[in-house]
Structure formats: C-alpha cells, structure tokens
Amino acid sequence: MVTDRVFTGSDNCRNETWIKIAGANSWRSIWRPFIYRFLPEIKQILACRGEARKFLVPIVQQRKTVQGKWGDSTPDDMMQWMMDKADALIVKGDDRQAFQKLTLSMAAIHTTTTMSVTQTLYDLAAMPEYIQPLRDEINEALASSGGKFNKSILSKLHLLDSCIKESQRYNPPDFTSFCRKVRRGVALSDGTYLPAGDPELYPNPKFDSYRFSKIRAEGAKNADRRQFVAVTPGSLHFGYGKYACPGRVFAMIEVKLILANILLKYDLAVDKPEEGRYKNIEFAH
Template identity: 40%
Template sequence: MSRSTALVDLFSNKLSVVLPTIAVLLGALFVRALFAADPLSHIPEVGRELGSNEKRRQAFLANAKALYRDGYQKFKDGVFQIVTSKANTSVVVVAPRYLDELKKLPDSIISMEDAVAQSLHAKYTKLPVGDNTVAHTIKSSLNPALPHLNQELLDEVEQSFLAELPPCDDWTPIRFHGKLLRIVARVSGRVFVGPELGRDEGYLDAAINYTVEVMNARRAIDRMQPWKRPFLAWRLPEVKRLDERFRQATAILRPIVEARMRLGPDERPNDMLQWLMDDSQAKFGKQSSARLAQMQLALSFASIHTTTMTGTNALYDLAAHPELATELRQEIVSVLAANNGIMSTHALQAMKKLDSFLKESLRLHPPGASSFQRKVRQPITLSTGENIPAGVVIEAAAHAVTRDPRIFDDPEEFRPLRFYEMRQRYREEGSVDQAARNQFVSVSSNALSFGYGRHACPGRFFAANEIKLIVATCILLYDVRLAGGATERYKNFEFGTSSIPDPSKELVFRRVAG
C-alpha cells in the first residue's frame, strides 16, 4: 500500500468517527436555539395580531407611526417591542419616564453611534459615524458665532427668495418644497462653505441630492440578505453612486481647500469649512480634501433636508390658516422696530409667537415616529425591573408623545400660540426655567424631534435661526394660500418611521403691498 493511500484511509477512518460527533453537536445547537428562551419575552409586543414577522414588517413599512402610537396608548408608562422594517428585528420602545435615567448611561453601555451605524449601514454608505469632529466644531465654533452670522444669513435668505421665486405681483402658484430646498441649501452653504461656493450649482447639486442617495442606498442594502452584504453591498448601484458623489464633492472642494491652506491666520474666512480645517488639523494634522468633503456631505445630510421639511410643514400650516399671518407679521414688524430694523439673534428670540407657531407645527408634524435611538452594548435593567439584553435597539415614541392628552390639551388641534401662552403663564408664575423649556429649540422628554440628552442635535440652534429667518422673511414679503381654493392642510406622506410634507403640492404666493 502506498503512503498516500494509507493517509487517505487514515483520514477516512478518523472522519467516520468525527462526523457523527459534529452532527450531534450541530443538532444540539439547533435544538438549543430553537427552544432557547426569548430574552425579550417579558416585554409585550405590539402588532402580534397581524400575523407573521413578515406581515408585521410590512405593516411597519406601511405605517410605523400607527404601531408606535398603538403601543404607546396601551403601555403609556412602560415598555413594548415592535418588529421593524428589517426582518426578524425588534426594537424596544420606552416611555418618556425612562429617558432621564437612560440619558445618564455612558456610551459604553448604550450607544447612539452604534444605533445610527446599524440603521444607515455606515460600513457601506461611508457616513462618518463615530467621528465627532463635526459635532465638536458645531458646538465650539458655529453656535458661538451665530449672533455675528445672522446678518449674512438674512442677506442670503433675501437673495435666495428673489432668485428662486417669481415676482408674485399677483397670486402665483409655486411648488414650494423644491424652491425651499434650494433656498435652505444656499443659506446653509453660506455658513458651511462660504458665499461663492455656496451658490455654485455643483455644490448645490451635491448638498441637495446626497441625502436622497444615502437613503436610496440604505433601502437597497436593507433589501439584501444580511449574510450577502459583506460580499455584494459595495457593488450595489446605489452604493456606487455614493462613491461617485464623494469624488464629485472632493473635486469641488480640493481647489478651495488648497487655496485656504496658503492663507495666513488673519485671512481665513469665518465659515464651517475653515473651522473644520482648523479643528481637524489641531487634533489630527492636516486633513485631505476627501476627508473634508466627507464631513461637508455629512453636514448636508444632517441639516438641509430636515430643515426644509420643517420649513415646508410650517408654510403648509400657515397657508391652511392664513388669518395667522397678520398676527405674526405684526409681531415681526414690532420686534424689528424695537431692534433698529435688524433681525438679530436677540430679535428672533423676541418673536415669541413665531417661535410658538414653529414649535406647534413641529409638534404636529415631527420628522419621524421615533427618537432617542440607542443600541445596548451591555445589558441594562430599567428602574421598573425590565431587563434589556445587549444587541437590542431602544427608542422613544416621539410622535405618540406629542398626541398624549396628559401632556397637551386637545393634542390633535393645531393651536399656533399654544407654547406662547404656556411660556407667558410660566413667567407669571415665576417659573422661568419651565418657560424656557417650551421654546422651539428646546429639548425635553415631551419634545424629542431634536433628540434628547447629551446627544441632542448640536446644530439645532443654527437650524432654528435659519428656519426663523426664512419663515419671518416669507411672512413679511408674501401672503400665502393653499392652491385651488383648498382649505384643509395638505397631508404628509408616511412610510416606515418617516413623515414628510408632500413635495408635489403647490402654494399660492402674492407679494405684500408696500
């Protein structure tokens, strides 16, 4: 017998012994997995009556808001789980009462970064999750600079309205969402990259379309079976489109970045691009144009579309209640007269009725059904005893909270001065802190659209200023109505957790006389 034949026989003999053992082990693991206790079995599940996980997943895609609201109404002060759009994946939804204890937990225990990375497939979409440079620069440079930037922003708002809207000397129908998207991109670009580049069509194209492309890539990856993603996700056309967008943005920014690197300290512009360059260099050394382009696209993703949706919702509400314009216009004119005609940060803060109107519009039309997404890294136990294992995502039912009659009187009713009246009442009672909690920009367990805790949106102060400047300018310049004599406010599109104003709807504008 040859040596090779002997080795084959030896291997065969060994294999005949090992294979049954492997089969038994695999069978044991399968049975264990089949009959293992569900670590979330103690938490009630919403939508079980709908049938299989796939049916519940489809129900989530069709109208997640209804499922969150159903769970919130059944378990107002407790927790429940809900099957999400991803097959066989649940999230645990917690009542507002738990948020104060959860926000104190460190990122090593519950992580917003992990939740966002999982939801948006950051590994493939290349969103810079985990890089805190942008958030740090917003807090350290952008927010403190806002009082000095307001006049520049107002100039861009006024120029953008003139550039994007027709004269409107008589009632003129306009598909406003698309116009506002360009206005917001220009106004944001004034601060993000400076006035010249902020009006460049290549930059505007990248800033406006990047968010849509990220969401397209996310949906395409969601549809792919998880085990295939490491091998095939990068080849998806939607993911390749993002790679092309990065190259385009880098090409636009490269000459600007190179020119700025040659400037002396006293010559540097006062905008987000320069602050990012300075902050990045201080921490990590000189950053490449590609890295700065990625940061700029992340800024666009976080700000432009959400600001546009909030502004469009506000204008749809204003058009549905045209009698409100007179009262808001009187307040704006009065405040400007008291501030030398300057729409400063102080003046915007004094427009309390405008602030209340915007907060009420956001209350009724939040951008999503849920907020405060965190992925559990280490098992946690809530104060009421519920155990939540590692690997689970927890959320709060942001939309359902805004419809809770225990929190808001007549919660389904649009009352534009709701928060103005609340703030007045708290001031009369001497509760200054409570009055401040009911501003448009404030976050609380009852107002979650900007998030909550230390990871609340750092750019909300800039966004609030921008929205107020745009809406106040619009009210001063135009009367606005719904198109076609409609009197009922346009309905939003609902899909998954998202709620967006219908971008196809028209508003009718007419310049205010004088």
C-alpha cells in the same frame, strides 16, 4: 440562521434551500471589496465624492496659502472652523479635510429644517388668521435692528417660535417611526384607555399657534422649556438628555429665517379652503 430561527422557526431556519434563497441577494464577504465598485448605487456615491473632492480641495488649499494672513477678513464659516481645528483633531491632508466637510454637509441635510418649514407653512395656509400677527412681530423686531436679522432678533420672535413648536406638536417627525396617532379614543385589551387629544397633556388640544407663547408670557415655571428647541420628556423631537440633537439651535435659526422671509414677502393660502389643510404623507422606515 439565528435571525431565521425567529422568522421561520427552528426547522425551517436550517433548511438548505431556504438558506440559499435568503442569501441570494448578498455577496460573500471575500468578494465585497471587488464587487462594490461595480454596483450602480455605489458608483453614484463614489462619483459624488469625487466631484465634491474636486470642488472642496482647491478651496482648502487656497485658504491654507493665506492661513494666518486673513486679518479681519478671516472667513467665518464651518469650513474655516474645521481647518483651524484640523491639527488639534489630527485631521491630516487636504482630502481628509474636504471629506469631513462633505460628511458634515450630509449630516446637516436633515428633515428637521425642511419638515418644520413645510408643516408650518401648510398650517398657516389653512389658518391665515395667524399670519398677520406673525408679520407684525417680525417687522417690530426688525425695526429695532435697522432691518437686519441677527440671533438676538430671532430670539424675540416668540409668536413665530410658538407657531413652529405647535405645528411640530401637531405634525411630529416621529411619523417616520412606528408611532401611532390616536384619532379617536381607543380601549386596549388590558383595559387601558387612550383618549384622543388628551387635555391633561395639552389643555384645549386643538391647534393654537399662540399656545407656547402664552405660557412664556405668563411667566410660568420652566417657561423657557416651551421654546421650539427645548428638549423635555413631553417634547422628544430633538431627542433628550445627553443625546439631544446638538444642532437644534442651528436648525431653529434656519427655520425662523426662512419662515420670516416668506411671511414678509408672500401671502399663503390653500387651493381649496373647504378641504382644509393639505394632508401629510406618512411613511416609515
């Protein structure tokens, strides 16, 4: 009724017929513990959790049997880190440890990695002139490490980092919210004018794969804040302040590794160059 007071007005929100209609798709709280297990969506989730438990619990148990005996072969992965901290975090039982691993995996399946890789590939396919300089940078970095990727090598890929950040600037994940893209100048009712591609924020606002790498190369003030993972008032894709995404460096490593491997092994092109870049599918929730 409180919500409908805003939605339908003070009289309608008290209408018994409307109250029944509005609540027709909900269950009384007393029945929910019994009903939810029969809903197809919930059954699917419970089945998935059951399969995950079958897969993960034996791994947890097997590792516990040799806990402290690994020596130099101790697994270096998130599951082992969580097991090592289980007592300190008061995580009791193999089931609970397995469930936390599943929960963490679900949290890590985020749009940042998928969308950043996809959008960057689409941009490069439409603007292939940027591809060879990226390949040269990747090959040069690999040559200094015996052909193997590591965190130090990835940090040297300034052109790739800049390309990813510019692609994110052009195709922000914020499209999943109620943001608006100013395609042409718009004058609001109070006289405020919103210019399209405001050069005061980004000079020459058209796509420039080298935009952020040039700023870093010039040694500008706060140049490090131009990195893909940097969080600033002008770059909120990973949040800001104490609420900034704690996994953004991990996401960056994934994105760079995926793109570097693709660029070294494949050529990119759009089906119809005359039509330009593939269009994004925009949605909101």
